[in-house]
Amino acid sequence: MLTFDPEGMSAAQRQGDACVVCHKRWPRPRVRVGRFPDDMTALACADCAEALLPAPLATVVAFPAR
Template identity: 50%
Template sequence: MSVGDDGGDDVRLSLVKPMTDEQVPEQRLSPDGLGRAQRRGDACASCAKRWPRPRRPLGRLDDGTVLYVCDQCAPGLEMAQDESRGDSPAS
């Protein structure tokens, strides 16, 4: 929505920048156990919360759809991924 050249405000509907392919983890995930909103990227892939809309990319489904997690679930998933790779926190 935009107001003409009469000096009015320019209102943009896009609030979040689209991600580039390089910003999405290469991890491929199974859609098994995910609801429709989770599979579309409209809900957190971990807790299924829809609002605020999840923004952190988790990986992709086999069809290329990006799965997202919310800010509350992201730290726990990052720690789990680090442990599965054998990374340990610095002591």
């Protein structure tokens, strides 16, 4: 979980009404990407969240069929 510094962010970003990365307000950001030092949730739009969050590790490995 990432921790974001609220310094320099707008009130909309801190309150979850705008993406913490790109400031986009519509559609409203829905992906939880981290938190602020006061334990408030940091939200991002789907595009920015994809770039911020690491890709899940594959748990199933396919072997070639013989």
